[in-house]
Amino acid sequence: MFVCFLLLCSSHSVFAESGYDLWLRYHRIDNTTLYNNYREANGEVIFPGSSDRLNAAKKELRLGLKGLLNIDLNEVQHFSKRGVMAGTPESLPLIAKTSYIDEIKKLDDEGYIIRSVTINGKQVTLIAGKKDIGVLYGVFHYLRLMQTQQSLDNLAIKEEPKLQIRVLDHWDNLNGTIERGYAGYTLWDWQRLPGYIDPRYIDYARANASIGINGTVLNNVNANARSLRTEYLIKAAALADALRPYGIKVYLTARFSAPKEIGGLKTADPLDPSVWQWWKDKVKEIYQYIPDFGGFLVKANSEGQPGPQDYKRTHADGANMMAEALEPYGGIVMWRAFVYENKRNVDRALNGFDEFKPLDGQFNKNVFIQPKNGPIDFQPREALHPLFGSMPKTPLMLEFQITQEYLGFASHLVYLGTLFEETLQSDTYAKGKGTTVSKVLQEYKKTNGISGIAGVPNIGTDINWTGHLFGQANWHAFGRLAWNPDIPVAELAEEWIRMTFSNDANVIKTVKHIMLSSHEAAVDYMTPLGLNHIMNFATHYGPGPWYKDPNWDAWDYHKADETGLGVDRTMKGSNAVSQYKSPIREKLNDIKTCPEQLLLWFHHVPWNYKMSSGRIMWDELVDHYYRGVD
Ligand code: GCW
Secondary structure: OHHHHHHHHHHHHHOOOOOOOOOOOOOOOOOOHHHHHHHHOOOEOOOOOOHHHHHHHHHHHHHHHHHHOOOOOOEOOOOOOOOEEEEOOOOOOHHOOOOHHHHHOOOOOOOEEEEEEEOEEEEEEEEEEEOOHHHHHHHHHHHHHHHHOOOOOOOOOEEEOOOOEEEEEEOEEOOOOOOOOOOOOOOOOOOOOOOOOOOHHHEEEEEEEOOOOOOEEOOOOOOOOOOHHHHHHHHHHHHHHHHHHOOOOOEHHHHHHOHHHHHOOOOOOOHHHHHHHHHHHHHHEEEEEEEEOOEEEEEOOOOOOOHHHOOOOOOHHHHHHHHHHHHHHHHHHEEEOOOOOOOOOOOOOHHHHHHHHHOOOOOOOEEEEEOEOOOOOOOOOOOOOOOOOOOOOEOOOOOEEEEOOOOOOOOOOOHEEEHHHHOOEEEEEEOOOOEHHHHHHHHHHHHHHOOOOEEEEEOOOOOOOOOOOHHHHHHHHHHHHHOOOOOHHHHHHHHHHHHHHHOOOOHHHHHHHEEEEHHHHHHHHOOHHHHOOOOOOOOOOOOOOOOOOOOOHHHHHHEEEEEEEEOOOOOOOOOOHEEEEEOOHHHHHOOOEEEEEEHHOOOOOOOOOOOOOEHHHHHHHHHHHHHOOO
């Protein structure tokens, strides 16, 4: 009986899994030939060095080899058979003997190579970074090769992140709840910090490092000034210590009125010297606790949050005040561009561009402006935010929503990789054809020295992290695209399936089809043909085109009447089209050339308008809804 029990325990397949292990399951390789090849390739390991990051990397390699291959990492000084060596030029002097030493030295600080090399006649896989963090990223990549059952022969991999700052913006409140979170409560156990470090912080860090995320904003943009008080800084510092080995920096949201709320000042006016000084002192204090603190994320003068406009100052006045305080320590400000007037006669789609475009060039060099992917609000499908391509002097940090606020919470399977890709590959025409959003974001590294991207995660205390197992795929897709916004999403979906479920061709084909068609299906059953913001107020998804309260009226977003449906944003309407560059502007402006998937976003269309299918608009709309449901 007992023996049977032991046998059961040793066999992975009989465990009901909770999903906790995410895409890092490291289950035994089920292909015998590969299993034997991999075991041979990992016979010996040279991995000196003992920094926190190298230790994290080694720990991961050990975990991976044990799980995938049932190998206990065998550390040696010299190879007697085939093996792996990992390190930086500092930690692993042997690297200097390879022909790759120059390439390694030239790598970006987070970059790495994985190369098949020969050392003393032995075949070796070299995992090398310029810095320790590169080695950690390299190890995750190396394990991924095996998890997705790739060959380990003739490896010639070189990776550097295409965007520098890759952050998750948690909308987590100090009371434990998460705004628009559908997977339980916040991971940050503020009550027990700094004394108790939940092991889950480490698994959170591992998961993020495995996909290249290097920053986390701990708290909600609808900010609580208390998070800047000393007691909370000490707690945040403990989190920063836990995450640091995995290359993850901690950032905080900064409530603009904090000098008044917790600083005892009479004003938060950014041009008042005492306010200026308050932020300088606060920032100095933060760096005493968190020496590599990343900086502030700020939601100002948006949805009731305080901001510089309360004092008739501009966003630039506000952002620059904080930027100046952070600058000596290398910190940044991420200033959100999600602003709207909430007036019935104003087209909300115009507000972000109108407020920020005139300020281009007025921000300090460590300020990012952070627009959402579209000008309304994380809708199932958005037109592109017109600020992309329009702020050449100010680095923009795109903000995606990974949590499915408008896409069915954690109840609907909607793979967002395709949504992210659609935005990133959209052409802004900023510098002629082919100036995709991805390129615009990357270009800021050259022009402004910084670049970045942010995602509002779907992570909480649920045992599977994201409520719905497929939510994990959205976290994964965001991180991988943050590292390289041009990876085809179909590849990422496949990678995630292989790592999460199986390398079986049938599983891959079936699940991939579900994933890659799921976003379009959701758009079809929620807001086809460019409809948006017609959701039910309470749930933010089920339909509520009739919704009306003193603050907003869904009708303003669809304008259904006897003449037709959709919002006229053409030159004859609100003229939102003019915020886009030529020739997009003209294309969107003309009902005949406007892409049908955005038709009702930009045009008020007669019900009997002939669509390209030959159907009238109403029938086409109905057809999309049915298609989505099917
Ligand atoms: O999408 C809306 C959400 C708010 C959110 C806001 C924002 C954090 O409904 O919950 O507030 O956007 O992005 O600031």
